[in-house]
Amino acid sequence: MNKLPILLKREYWEHRGGFLWTPVWMTVSILVLTVLGMISAEIFRQRAGVHFNFSLDNVRDSISAKDFAGAGYALDVCQFTFAVLPCVALFFVLFFYLLGALYDDRRDRSVLFWKSLPVSDAATVTSKVLSAMFVAPVIALAVSTLAYLAFVLIVSAWLGLHGLNVLPALAASHPLRTLWHMLLAVPVNALWALPAIGWLLFWSAWSRAKPFLWAVMLPILAVFANAWIGMLGGPHFTGTLDFARILGRLLLSVMPGSWMNSSVAGTLHEWMPNPGMAADGGLLNPDRLLAVLASANLWIGVVAGLALIAAAIWLRGRRIETSV
Amino acid sequence: MNALVQARHLTKRYGTTRALDDVGFDIESGRIVGLVGPNGAGKTTALKAILGLTDFEGELTVNGVDPRKDRTKLMEDVCFIADVAVLPRWLRVREAIEFVGGVHPRFSREKCDAFLARTKIAPGMRVRELSKGMIVQLHLALVMAIDAKLLVLDEPTLGLDILYRKSFYETLLGDYFDENKTIIVTTHQIEEIENILTDLMFIQNGRIVLSATMDAVGERYVEVMVGPDKADAARALGPLNERQIFGKSIFLFDGVDKARLAELGELHKPSVADLFVATMKGTYA
Numbered sequence: 001m002n003k004l005p006i007l008l009k010r011e012y013w014e015h016r017g018g019f020l021w022t023p024v025w026m027t028v029s030i031l032v033l034t035v036l037g038m039i040s041a042e043i044f045r046q047r048a049g050v051h052f053n054f055s056l057d058n059v060r061d062s063i064s065a066k067d068f069a070g071a072g073y074a075l076d077v078c079q080f081t082f083a084v085l086p087c088v089a090l091f092f093v094l095f096f097y098l099l100g101a102l103y104d105d106r107r108d109r110s111v112l113f114w115k116s117l118p119v120s121d122a123a124t125v126t127s128k129v130l131s132a133m134f135v136a137p138v139i140a141l142a143v144s145t146l147a148y149l150a151f152v153l154i155v156s157a158w159l160g161l162h163g164l165n166v167l168p169a170l171a172a173s174h175p176l177r178t179l180w181h182m183l184l185a186v187p188v189n190a191l192w193a194l195p196a197i198g199w200l201l202f203w204s205a206w207s208r209a210k211p212f213l214w215a216v217m218l219p220i221l222a223v224f225a226n227a228w229i230g231m232l233g234g235p236h237f238t239g240t241l242d243f244a245r246i247l248g249r250l251l252l253s254v255m256p257g258s259w260m261n262s263s264v265a266g267t268l269h270e271w272m273p274n275p276g277m278a279a280d281g282g283l284l285n286p287d288r289l290l291a292v293l294a295s296a297n298l299w300i301g302v303v304a305g306l307a308l309i310a311a312a313i314w315l316r317g318r319r320i321e322t323s324v
Numbered sequence: 325m326n327a328l329v330q331a332r333h334l335t336k337r338y339g340t341t342r343a344l345d346d347v348g349f350d351i352e353s354g355r356i357v358g359l360v361g362p363n364g365a366g367k368t369t370a371l372k373a374i375l376g377l378t379d380f381e382g383e384l385t386v387n388g389v390d391p392r393k394d395r396t397k398l399m400e401d402v403c404f405i406a407d408v409a410v411l412p413r414w415l416r417v418r419e420a421i422e423f424v425g426g427v428h429p430r431f432s433r434e435k436c437d438a439f440l441a442r443t444k445i446a447p448g449m450r451v452r453e454l455s456k457g458m459i460v461q462l463h464l465a466l467v468m469a470i471d472a473k474l475l476v477l478d479e480p481t482l483g484l485d486i487l488y489r490k491s492f493y494e495t496l497l498g499d500y501f502d503e504n505k506t507i508i509v510t511t512h513q514i515e516e517i518e519n520i521l522t523d524l525m526f527i528q529n530g531r532i533v534l535s536a537t538m539d540a541v542g543e544r545y546v547e548v549m550v551g552p553d554k555a556d557a558a559r560a561l562g563p564l565n566e567r568q569i570f571g572k573s574i575f576l577f578d579g580v581d582k583a584r585l586a587e588l589g590e591l592h593k594p595s596v597a598d599l600f601v602a603t604m605k606g607t608y609a
Contacts, residue, residue, distance in 0.1 A: 001426045003352040003426065005426075006422070006423060006426030006427060007427075009422075009423075009426075010419075010423055013414075013415070013416070013419050014412070014414055016417075051448075106411065106414070107410065109406075109407070109410050110410050110411060110412035110413075112377075112404075112407070112410040113406075113410045113411050113412065113463075114412075115377060115395075115399075116375075116399065116403060116404045116405075116406070117399060117423075117424060117427050117428060118396050118397070118398075118399040118400045118428060118429075119396065119399075119427050120395070120396040135506060317395075318379070320377055320378075
């Protein structure tokens, strides 16, 4: 009997708020802001007595093919931005989800109910790891894609009311390619996040109280202690920045796309394949993702993450209630 | 046939205190065992050992399985209700049913729905919306729908009103228990369950001080109500306990010839509660 689907469902039931409603409310508020923007534009236009006279003839005359390509690129960036905002929220959702995943049920003693069922500790912890790696990011991506579609419909309808046909601009955009690239980024994000997933789950399983303090203060104190000992001339890691970077990796890698380091990330302009670029340009293109997959940094993190997850499974079998 | 639960030299230390001190017992299939003891006597520790929720020294097999090694397999045959209100508060009733049905091979959805139909619990309700009594009803419905061999109940009715307590044990006895099932129950309200128990186990300071069937308890222990004139004669026979009521003395005897006691006064079957008080004398002193 394969219990994994029902275990994943259980995680979704408990964290529907973070996994589903957080991205929904974020994208819905962007849509509401868009509509509000349109309404105020209409009102200002009326007050100022400005009248646009769009007609298909005008459009044909004044908009060149290059402008449509530019508009298509803008739409791609828009689609990407719709996904980025829930990703920022996803960092906080996943961070606190993982910190609580093996702690909250011990604190409220419901662990005694979960433990009364024939589910192994390994299966329980695995379901939490997979939820953080795939379930939450895929839901966020699905929500942001639907929101982008709604955005396109709203904007098209508005422009259509003013007699502007947006179909050529839509035809010049690449929604499927953009979606495909973002979908490909999900497993890369997931592997990149493993050390942080392991770290947070480990402290979640270990703590008898306040897992947040253990998971967050410990690395910060370690960096400070290291620098302080170094200042006094004692034995320490000389590269304080590297040391901080490793601990930062343990703590913060659940941020989607955090594998793009600042020197690569550049401006938003570089993230998407733009009209001047080859079709497979941009930061999210499959070649760049493959380069991340081929990096030692990613795989060292994966090994560290798996070790921490194994430790969390072991602890899950031994630390049952927080009080004993 | 081997006993369902076999414990030998079971010891559990927390620091220097021994929650269980070289305990041994057998629990046969088809029994309802009351595990009774004062607070801190080691009841919960014993149950946790049986459920594989704690490490321990000694030997213990439950349904032929070492609970420390193969918990997942063990829990297919063992159910437990630990305390009241351990169901997670965010869970909805229908989700609880779907989850247990999804992970437990011996769960019957029809049975669970039938039990719940007799309560006011609706599928869309969250656990946090239920009263304490309803949470226990839900938990009981989930557990009774599982065809398990052993059911462990740790203070299942703590904090419930008498209506819920009564119906809890009536349902358990009427709709769940049969000769293939075994129940271990701990509670402080012994008087409410003594008529459903088949076996009695007293635990004190980590040791089993009494382990007998209810029939044997009835044979061994007897209470005599004695007038003041014969009180000294009764004391000479070495009673376990003596208490005063309406100017008469009630003596509790263990294994003294009943014909002799009948000469002293009227004989009674002692309640488990009286037996418990007599046995545990001096626990907190």
